[in-house]
Structure formats: C-alpha cells, structure tokens
Amino acid sequence: MKKKFWPWITAILLAALSISGVSQAQEPAITVLNPLGQPPAIERVPMAPRIGNLDGKTIYIVDIGFTDTHQLFTEMQALLEAKYPRTSWVVRTKRGTYFNDDQELWNEIKEKGHGMIMGVGH
Amino acid sequence: MRFENLVKTYIYKKGMPNMRFTFVPHPITGVAAEICRKYLQGNDPITGKSVLQEIIAALTDPLTSEDTKTGFIERPTPRLVEPDTADNLHKLFLENRWTDGLPIVLPTEARVAEMLKGTSHGADEFVGRMQPSSPHERWSYTVEKVAVNAVMAGAKPEHFPVILALASTGMTSISTSTTSFATMVVVNGPVRNEINMNSGIGALGPFSHANAVIGRAWTLMSINLGAAGKAGETYMGSQGNNYNYNNMCIAENEEALPEGWNPLHVQKGYKASDSTISTFMGWGFTHPDQSFGKDFAPQIPFWLKFVSPFSSATLLLDPTIIQQLKNNEGFDSKEQLIEYIQQNTKVTVEDWLDDFYAVQNFVLPMARLGNEPFASWMKLPKDELIPQFPNTSRISILSLGGGTNLFWQAGDFGYSRTVSVDEWR
Numbered sequence: 001m002k003k004k005f006w007p008w009i010t011a012i013l014l015a016a017l018s019i020s021g022v023s024q025a026q027e028p029a030i031t032v033l034n035p036l037g038q039p040p041a042i043e044r045v046p047m048a049p050r051i052g053n054l055d056g057k058t059i060y061i062v063d064i065g066f067t068d069t070h071q072l073f074t075e076m077q078a079l080l081e082a083k084y085p086r087t088s089w090v091v092r093t094k095r096g097t098y099f100n101d102d103q104e105l106w107n108e109i110k111e112k113g114h115g116m117i118m119g120v121g122h
Numbered sequence: 123m124r125f126e127n128l129v130k131t132y133i134y135k136k137g138m139p140n141m142r143f144t145f146v147p148h149p150i151t152g153v154a155a156e157i158c159r160k161y162l163q164g165n166d167p168i169t170g171k172s173v174l175q176e177i178i179a180a181l182t183d184p185l186t187s188e189d190t191k192t193g194f195i196e197r198p199t200p201r202l203v204e205p206d207t208a209d210n211l212h213k214l215f216l217e218n219r220w221t222d223g224l225p226i227v228l229p230t231e232a233r234v235a236e237m238l239k240g241t242s243h244g245a246d247e248f249v250g251r252m253q254p255s256s257p258h259e260r261w262s263y264t265v266e267k268v269a270v271n272a273v274m275a276g277a278k279p280e281h282f283p284v285i286l287a288l289a290s291t292g293m294t295s296i297s298t299s300t301t302s303f304a305t306m307v308v309v310n311g312p313v314r315n316e317i318n319m320n321s322g323i324g325a326l327g328p329f330s331h332a333n334a335v336i337g338r339a340w341t342l343m344s345i346n347l348g349a350a351g352k353a354g355e356t357y358m359g360s361q362g363n364n365y366n367y368n369n370m371c372i373a374e375n376e377e378a379l380p381e382g383w384n385p386l387h388v389q390k391g392y393k394a395s396d397s398t399i400s401t402f403m404g405w406g407f408t409h410p411d412q413s414f415g416k417d418f419a420p421q422i423p424f425w426l427k428f429v430s431p432f433s434s435a436t437l438l439l440d441p442t443i444i445q446q447l448k449n450n451e452g453f454d455s456k457e458q459l460i461e462y463i464q465q466n467t468k469v470t471v472e473d474w475l476d477d478f479y480a481v482q483n484f485v486l487p488m489a490r491l492g493n494e495p496f497a498s499w500m501k502l503p504k505d506e507l508i509p510q511f512p513n514t515s516r517i518s519i520l521s522l523g524g525g526t527n528l529f530w531q532a533g534d535f536g537y538s539r540t541v542s543v544d545e546w547r
Contacts, residue, residue: 029205033229033270035220037252037261037347042195045137050182059181067151067482068158075158079174097487099256115181121150121158122125122300 048115054087057114062105063093069121076117124148126168127354135259140189142180144173215274219352222341222367226274237269240282241546245269249289252348254356255298263289263347271346275339280317281332284309285339286546287399289347293538295340295369296350297403302359304405306370306436306535307340308520310387311397313543319373323524326372326438326531337371363405370402370535375521378441382454386520389456390540397543402436402518404535414528417451418443419459423467425532426510431469432480434516434536440523443530456519464514472504 051057061077063069070093077089090113095102098120109116125148133141145168146161153161166173203211211228215221227233238245245266253260268289272282288307297303309319320330328334345351376385376394387398410425412418422437429435439447447453453462475481489496499508511517518537523529 027207027209029207030211030228030230031205032203032211033231033234033266034200034203035215035229035267035270035274035342035346036199037263037267037349038199039197039261039349040259041197042135043137044191044193044195046190046192047138047140047185050184052182052184054178054182065483065487067479068153069150071155072146072150072158072162075155076162076177079159079162080177083174084178095487096491097484100487117177117181122148 051114054084056086058088058090058112060109060113060116061089061091062109062116062118063091064098064118064120065094065096066098066120066122069119072121073119124354125358128356128358131355132258140186142176144169144176144180146173220342220346221274222338222345224338224367226342227276229270229273233273234266234269237273237277237279237282238266240279241265241286243286243546249286250292252289252292252294252344252350254294254296254344254348254350258298258356259349260292261347261349263343267347268343271342272335272339275335275342276331277335277339278331281336281339283397283543283546284313284317284336284399285343287541287543288336288340288401289343290546291399291401291539291541292348293401293403294344294348294350296344296348296357296366298350298356298358300358300360301405302361302363303403304363304365304370304535305340306365306372306402306404307337308386308400308402309336309371309373309398309543310376310385310400310540311392311543312395313397314373314376321373321375321377321522323526325375325522325524326370333371333373334368337368340369340371341366365406370407372438372520372522375441375523378444378525379521380444380448383444383448383456383521386518387540392540392542398540399543400540401538402535403538404434404436404533407436407438407531407533407535409529409531412528412530418446418528419451419453419462420466422463422532423510426463426467427469429510429532429534430480431474431477431510432485433534434518435463435467435511436518436520436533436535436537438520438522438531438533440527440529441521441525442523442528444521446528457514459519460514460517463517464509464511467510468507469510470504471499471502471506471508474499474508474510475504 061073063073073091077091080089092105094105129143133139144166147167162173165171166176208228215226243265247265249263249265249268251260251262268286272285277285295305317332319332349356351357374385379385386400387396388394392398412421426435447459453459485496489500495512
C-alpha cells in the first residue's frame with residue numbers, strides 16, 4: 001500500500017513548485033523613488049605646476065594641528081634637510097584648530113614658497 | 123589601509139582626483155619620535171615604495187594633461203529607481219547602502235504622495251543641505267526627498283512636520299569623526315502628544331512608533347540626503363555608535379515639570395504652545411547610581427567627572443528626581459540647577475590638560491589665538507581648580523521618564539540648536 005502514495009506525493013510537490021514558480025515570475029515590477037539627495041557638481045581644480053628640481057627652493061611642511069602631526073613633520077623636516085641640504089624645508093603650524101582656515105599662511109606660502117607638503121599625523 | 127578610500131574619494135570630490143599622496147603606517151598619535159622617523163624612512167604601506175621618494179616625486183615629477191583639467195563634473199540624481207520586483211528593490215536598497223541595515227518600507231509614488239499630505243509645503247521646495255562633517259561636500263534635498271526617507275523609516279504623514287524640521291537643521295546624525303559621535307533629538311510642545319510620542323515610562327525604549335520612526339528617519343536622511351555613513355569613505359568612527367540607529371529620539375516630559383522649571387524650547391526662547399525639535403551631539407549616556415539618603419545635587423559633580431573637561435553635559439532627570447530637587451533641595455528652575463553644577467564641578471588644571479585629544483586638537487589652538495578662558499587657564503598653576511564646563515551653556519537638563527523611581531542618566535551631549543516644527547506643518 002505504501003508504494004502507491006509516492007506518485008501522489010511527487011505530483012503534489014511538483015504542483016507546489018510549479019505554482020510557486022509561476023507566482024515568482026508574475027510578481028509585478030513596481031516603481032519607487034530614489035532616496036538620494038543631490039550632490040553638488042565637482043569643479044575640477046588644476047594642480048599647481050611642479051618644480052622639476054629642489055635646488056635653491058623653499059618647501060613648506062604644514063602641520064594642520066592634529067594631535068602628533070607636529071612631531072611627525074619635524075622628523076620629516078630633519079630627514080629631508082639631511083638628504084636635500086640645498087633646499088629650505090620650513091615647518092609651519094596652521095592657526096586655530098584643524099577646522100579653521102589660515103589665509104595668512106596660504107598667502108605667505110604663495111609668496112615665499114615653491115611647494116607645500118600638507119598632511120595629518122593621525 | 124584604513125584611510126586610502128577616504129583620501130581617494132575626498133580628493134575626487136574636491137576636484138583634484140590625481141592629487142599626490144603618500145601614507146606612513148598608522149597610528150601616529152602617541153607614537154615616539156624615533157618610530158615616526160622609522161616610518162618616514164620606510165615604505166608607504168599601500169604602494170610599497172619609499173615614503174620620502176614618493177614625497178619628492180610628488181613635488182618634482184611633471185604633471186600629466188589629466189592633472190591640469192578644468193570644468194565641472196555633474197552628478198544628477200534620477201528621481202526614480204529602475205522598476206523591479208519588491209524583493210529585488212529591497213535587495214538593491216540594501217546593497218547600495220541606502221538603509222540602516224534593517225528592512226525598509228519601499229518608497230512607492232503612492233506612499234510618498236501620502237506622506238506629502240503631512241505638510242502644506244510643496245514637494246519641490248528646497249529644505250536644506252547636509253554633510254557628514256564640515257570638510258565634506260554638502261548634498262541638497264527637497265520636501266519630496268525628505269518624504270522618501272520618511273516613508274522608508276516607516277513614518278506616517280502626522281510625523282512628517284517633525285522630520286522636515288529635523289531635515290531643515292542640515293545636521294547629520296552620522297558624523298565622520300573617528301571618535302564615533304552620536305546625536306539626540308528632543309521634541310517639545312503640543313506636537314509630542316498630537317503624534318503620541320512617549321515621554322513617560324520607558325521614554326528611551328522601543329515603546330513608541332513615533333519615537334522610533336522619527337529617530338530612524340534622521341539616520342536614513344543622514345545616509346541618503348547627507349552623504350554620510352559609508353564606512354571607510356564618509357564614516358571613520360573606529361568603534362561606531364549604537365545610538366546612530368535611533369539617535370536618542372525623545373520627547374521631554376513637560377507635564378511633569380514643576381512650576382518654574384521650563385521645558386527646553388521655552389528656555390531657548392519659544393512659547394510653550396510652539397512645537398519644536400532640538401538637536402544635541404555627544405558620545406554617550408551612563409546611568410549613575412546615587413545615595414538616596416543624601417541630597418541629590420551635591421552628588422552630580424562627582425558623577426560628571428567621567429565627562430571630558432572639554433565636553434558638555436546633559437542630564438536626563440526622572441520627574442521624581444526633579445520633584446526632590448525642587449521640593450527638598452530648593453532648586454526653583456533648571457537654570458538655578460545648571461548654575462550650581464557649573465560652579466561646583468571643578469577639575470585641576472593638570473587634569474584638564476591631561477585630556478590629551480581635546481587639548482591637542484582644540485584647547486591649545488584656541489589658547490594660542492587668545493580665546494578665553496582657555497588662554498588664561500593655560501597659564502595657571504597645575505593644582506589650580508577651574509570649572510569643568512567653561513560656561514552654563516555647556517549644561518542641559520531635560521525631564522524624562524515615568525516617575526517609577528529616582529533614577530537619572532548623564533551624558534556628554536552638547537546642545538546644538540532648536541527649530542520650529544510648526545513652520546513645516
């Protein structure tokens with residue numbers, strides 16, 4: 001008697017799978033709104049001309065004021081001075097916190113410097 | 123490398139995608155000078171090249187034509203997502219990180235239209251701009267965009283003016299900072315009861331639909347309207363903050379305030395009949411115990427010692443505590459208690475200066491600029507006592523809870539601002 005149940009069970013399973021497949025295929029496509037805000041356009045900023053060689057040049061190393069950046073940059077200054085003695089390596093700390101602008105320093109670098117290294121010792 | 127994607131995406135958005143950069147091993151904070159030197163003499167952990175040689179090459183190697191390009195890169199956001207089945211759209215939202223990781227309500231046009239009925243403002247009206255923190259770009263958004271995120275959070279039209287008010291602040295709830303900031307939103311005025319916010323028993327718990335969805339909407343808006351929350355790009359919180367799921371969305375228990383104790387929005391110049399939201403920012407709250415047999419106020423300074431001397435303090439007081447302070451200890455207003463706390467919570471100059479991170483990043487730079495009281499405090503003897511909170515505006519007090527016991531919570535949250543909800547009805 002038991003054997004007679006198997007074809008029925010198989011048929012029911014196949015029917016169930018078939019119904020489920022039909023249901024999936026017929027799930028309607030819906031339209032939803034994009035949740036993202038509008039990013040601003042990006043304005044491409046041309047990079048400053050490079051200096052070719054370092055001889056006789058002044059390079060500013062700017063500490064933005066974050067924790068141990070100053071120590072990292074004074075070490076960097078010492079290493080660069082030893083390796084490139086004909087270049088002037090100037091470490092400066094930006095005024096205020098790292099959120100503040102320092103137009104005076106930028107003006108000074110534009111006037112007296114040939115290049116700038118800026119970074120964060122995080 | 124933890125910061126590589128941050129740098130690459132940041133310089134792209136600032137218009138210099140080819141800006142030259144190099145890395146040393148991380149961290150640098152607290153590392154001895156000789157270790158710094160060793161790092162500089164070693165290789166960039168990403169490129170494997172000499173750090174010093176990369177610096178010299180960055181200064182001297184000629185530019186390419188790509189480096190000098192000008193013009194604008196537009197990034198329009200389409201209004202609609204490509205039609206698909208609900209299951210696939212849920213998957214898409216999750217994979218695009220447009221959610222907080224939890225299931226959302228799909229923002230169909232019908233649902234968004236229904237949400238828009240919660241305000242008199244037009245769908246295309248500009249609401250504000252939001253950014254993950256001040257150095258990052260600010261994205262803009264309209265009333266409709268806020269409605270989309272409100273739907274996703276599970277909000278109803280009656281919640282929408284509160285959510286719009288939050289959006290109008292332009293304040294993110296998911297700041298980029300490595301310190302893992304959290305935020306809090308406090309609702310005041312008649313709107314609290316109109317939308318059934320919970321300010322009583324379990325006010326901070328998951329027991330109110332309005333509290334839950336308004337707080338969640340702020341998170342979704344911060345992610346989708348404010349470009350926040352992409353770990354490694356616009357989010358760098360080392361440990362993260364669980365408060366970011368709901369942002370401590372609470373309503374002040376104004377009804378439990380005794381005479382003379384004003385609700386927050388009245389303290390900030392609004393009428394009691396106005397409805398407002400106020401935002402706060404900090405890191406966390408704790409649940410201090412207290413000696414029931416003693417006066418409560420003198421215990422507060424002791425418990426606030428865990429708060430950074432350069433931070434703020436917010437106390438969430440159960441109505442039972444407020445009654446004790448008013449009736450047994452003679453504090454007739456929040457302001458009187460705030461002044462007491464400010465005057466009696468002190469630290470030595472030495473302890474204050476020991477808060478390395480805050481002192482290095484904020485106090486010293488401000489003192490160098492002559493900002494008071496920091497410039498003067500820097501010159502005091504190390505054992506001199508100074509106020510832990512430089513002024514009373516750093517301390518906030520809120521009435522919260524159902525009065526089932528004398529408990530309170532204290533945190534390092536600082537008040538940011540209050541805006542009208544009524545203007546967004």
